Amino acid sequence: MPRETFDRELQRLQDELLLLGSMVERAIAESVDALKRRDFEASRRIIAQDRDINARRFAIETDALVLIATQQPMASDLRALAAILDLASELERMGDYAKGIARINLMIGDQPLIKPLIDIPRMAERACSMLHRALDAFARRDVALARAIPSEDDEVDALYNQVYRELVTYILADPKNIDQANYLLWAAHNLERAADRVTNICERVIFTVTGELGELNREGNGIEDLPG
Amino acid sequence: MSETKIQVEHLNFYYGDKIALSDISMVIPDRQITALIGPSGCGKSTFLRCLNRMNDTIPHTRVEGRVMLDGVDIYAPGTDVVELRRRVGMVFQRPNPFPQSVFDNVAFGPRVLGLHRHHDLHEIVERSLRDVGLWDEVKDNLRQHALNLSLGQQQRLCLARVIAVQPEVILMDEPCSALDPIATLEIEELMRRLRENYCIVIVTHNMQQAARVSDWTGFFWLGELVEFGPTEVIFTRPARKLTEDYITGRAG
Numbered sequence: 001m002p003r004e005t006f007d008r009e010l011q012r013l014q015d016e017l018l019l020l021g022s023m024v025e026r027a028i029a030e031s032v033d034a035l036k037r038r039d040f041e042a043s044r045r046i047i048a049q050d051r052d053i054n055a056r057r058f059a060i061e062t063d064a065l066v067l068i069a070t071q072q073p074m075a076s077d078l079r080a081l082a083a084i085l086d087l088a089s090e091l092e093r094m095g096d097y098a099k100g101i102a103r104i105n106l107m108i109g110d111q112p113l114i115k116p117l118i119d120i121p122r123m124a125e126r127a128c129s130m131l132h133r134a135l136d137a138f139a140r141r142d143v144a145l146a147r148a149i150p151s152e153d154d155e156v157d158a159l160y161n162q163v164y165r166e167l168v169t170y171i172l173a174d175p176k177n178i179d180q181a182n183y184l185l186w187a188a189h190n191l192e193r194a195a196d197r198v199t200n201i202c203e204r205v206i207f208t209v210t211g212e213l214g215e216l217n218r219e220g221n222g223i224e225d226l227p228g
Numbered sequence: 229m230s231e232t233k234i235q236v237e238h239l240n241f242y243y244g245d246k247i248a249l250s251d252i253s254m255v256i257p258d259r260q261i262t263a264l265i266g267p268s269g270c271g272k273s274t275f276l277r278c279l280n281r282m283n284d285t286i287p288h289t290r291v292e293g294r295v296m297l298d299g300v301d302i303y304a305p306g307t308d309v310v311e312l313r314r315r316v317g318m319v320f321q322r323p324n325p326f327p328q329s330v331f332d333n334v335a336f337g338p339r340v341l342g343l344h345r346h347h348d349l350h351e352i353v354e355r356s357l358r359d360v361g362l363w364d365e366v367k368d369n370l371r372q373h374a375l376n377l378s379l380g381q382q383q384r385l386c387l388a389r390v391i392a393v394q395p396e397v398i399l400m401d402e403p404c405s406a407l408d409p410i411a412t413l414e415i416e417e418l419m420r421r422l423r424e425n426y427c428i429v430i431v432t433h434n435m436q437q438a439a440r441v442s443d444w445t446g447f448f449w450l451g452e453l454v455e456f457g458p459t460e461v462i463f464t465r466p467a468r469k470l471t472e473d474y475i476t477g478r479a480g
């Protein structure tokens with residue numbers, strides 16, 4: 001096999017990326033869980049772990065550039081490396097969303113939650129599931145799966161709209177709720193954005209396999225009259 | 229795509245009974261660079277040499293099909309092969325300047341074509357050397373022996389020798405394989421400049437070179453043209469599995 005060294009390195013980089021993906025997935029799930037349980041210790045841990053996520057992203061980026069410079073990959077190999085570069089940065093940003101949610105937990109502080117969290121954990125669950133399968137689609141080069149996942153973003157958007165409307169009623173009922181409602185809305189917004197980024201990942205999976213670059217599920221992002 | 233310069237139609241080429249090129253059809257555009265890639269023995273150099281009938285000199289060879297240069301078949305009876313090779317010049321793997329001065333190398337072609345006035349010859353020599361970026365390096369000593377130049381300079385001199393007879397097409401058979409990386413990049417830059425005025429066809433083993441320099445790429449395999457298309461497509465998303473395997477280093 002004339003490209004053994006390259007194939008081995010590409011596989012290693014892909015494994016590193018999947019590891020980064022699982023770290024981000026866990027960070028998102030745990031950040032919401034910590035918010036729900038008001039576990040400040042867990043939130044602080046998530047914030048600290050974000051540094052590892054960032055460091056891994058930079059390591060993947062560096063290794064991918066070295067591989068491009070030293071092995072001159074072409075065609076599907078080049079596309080895979082371009083996708084790895086892109087995915088690493090998508091994942092890192094998703095890690096930032098988890099860190100943001102962890103911070104929100106700390107910012108809300110000792111106040112009791114104005115409402116039990118139901119839809120926000122659902123959003124996190126959906127986003128994590130989408131992310132998990134999108135990375136699986138990348139590992140297996142599964143175009144059909146990559147095409148199917150983005151439509152699930154509509155469910156996340158619907159949940160976000162629901163959270164928004166509900167929080168507005170809490171604000172209207174008692175203006176003292178404004179600060180916390182804002183924080184919770186921001187947490188929901190982070191999850192909505194995380195799910196959007198899964199769509200980007202799916203687009204890159206399709207690009208890796210077919211060479212086609214295009215947007216998936218972007219006709220109207222399903223969010224009602226909200227910025228972002 | 230710009231205007232067609234060469235149109236190859238169902239070209240077969242035989243060495244004795246052995247078929248070396250099989251049913252090749254290709255449109256080579258003017259004022260663009262077309263790269264031919266493929267493993268050793270795939271027929272790409274044989275194909276290149278069909279474009280100015282250089283293979284005529286090899287005994288027991290036979291050509292079928294047509295090679296149209298500006299719409300006229302160069303294999304038609306009565307073709308003036310000397311004139312054809314003026315119009316379709318060639319640069320080879322190793323620089324092959326004549327063992328003469330720099331000036332005489334470049335003036336060789338125009339002299340054969342009947343030009344003898346020193347003033348006219350000087351003008352052509354200067355223009356040709358300027359075109360290949362060699363003028364400033366040799367202008368102070370045009371009488372120096374060509375073999376005193378570096379290999380990179382010699383290869384540019386050979387290009388100047390081709391250009392001096394005002395060709396329309398320049399064929400290059402691995403023009404950089406004997407050159408160091410800097411001289412290689414100089415030739416590549418030169419090709420990009422010459423592309424403004426000439427149709428260039430290059431055979432190269434160096435895929436990165438094909439990717440860097442050409443507008444169109446043809447991939448040959450076992451005497452067949454597997455795929456031909458815009459270079460950016462061939463090197464990022466080729467249509468054929470065999471092309472993909474070759475350019476990613478998994479076949480050949």
